[in-house]
Amino acid sequence: MRVIRKLxxxxxxxxxxxxxxxxALSMAVTPARAEAGDxxxxxxxxxxxxxxxxAGANGxxxxxxxxxGEPVDFVSGGRATPGRLLVFHDGPMFRAxxxxxxxxxxxxxxxxxxxxxxxxxxPPQGIPARDGKPGVRTQPVLVLSCPTL
Numbered sequence: 001m002r003v004i005r006k007l008x009x010x011x012x013x014x015x016x017x018x019x020x021x022x023x024a025l026s027m028a029v030t031p032a033r034a035e036a037g038d039x040x041x042x043x044x045x046x047x048x049x050x051x052x053x054x055a056g057a058n059g060x061x062x063x064x065x066x067x068x069g070e071p072v073d074f075v076s077g078g079r080a081t082p083g084r085l086l087v088f089h090d091g092p093m094f095r096a097x098x099x100x101x102x103x104x105x106x107x108x109x110x111x112x113x114x115x116x117x118x119x120x121x122x123p124p125q126g127i128p129a130r131d132g133k134p135g136v137r138t139q140p141v142l143v144l145s146c147p148t149l
Contacts, residue, residue, distance in 0.1 A: 043113050047146035048076030050098060050109075050117075056080050063139040067132045072098060074119075076146045087133070088126035094134055097124055100149055107147060118145040 052062035053071040057080045064072050068087040073080045086097040086106060096109045098119060107119035 043116065044144050046116065046142040046144055048074055048119075048143040049140050050143060051075055051080075051140040053082060061140045063137055066096060066134055066136045066138055068129050074098065074100070074143070074146075074149070076143070076149075081149050086124060087129040088124045089129045089133075090126045093126070094129060095124065095126055097122075103149075105147075109141070112144045116142040116144050119143055119147055120145070121147065 049061060050064070051073050052064040053073050055061045055073065055075075057075055057078045061075065064070050064085070066085065066087070068085065070085040071082065072085050073082050075081075081100050083098050083100040083103075086099055088095045088097070097106045098109060099106045105121055106124055108122050109117045110120050112118040
């Protein structure tokens, strides 16, 4: 349990937006090569992407709204898996999860560095945010650790 808490700290809405939204803004372009001393040099290459629904595995990928129930596809290995976002909160702190369609499994969107997240299987924490918050629009999000679906 301690490991999970270290991987998925409670984050404020600003940090969540930074982790998912700001990082996702530059994903439409190929990541730049790492410069000397750049800590992102140790990050693995992306194995997938969270994208807006309906684009398919090879189509142009669109972004999505960061809110509870938002349809979001996970694209990996030339295959698109439909799912939806689940957003939970503890007061002003929000946590985002992705759930594949027809599966009870939920994956936390854990910050993995600049412009990327890791999908980590874990039970949701907090209270469901059913009021459309935080509601921030993002570009497609790179995923650095991909579950087997």
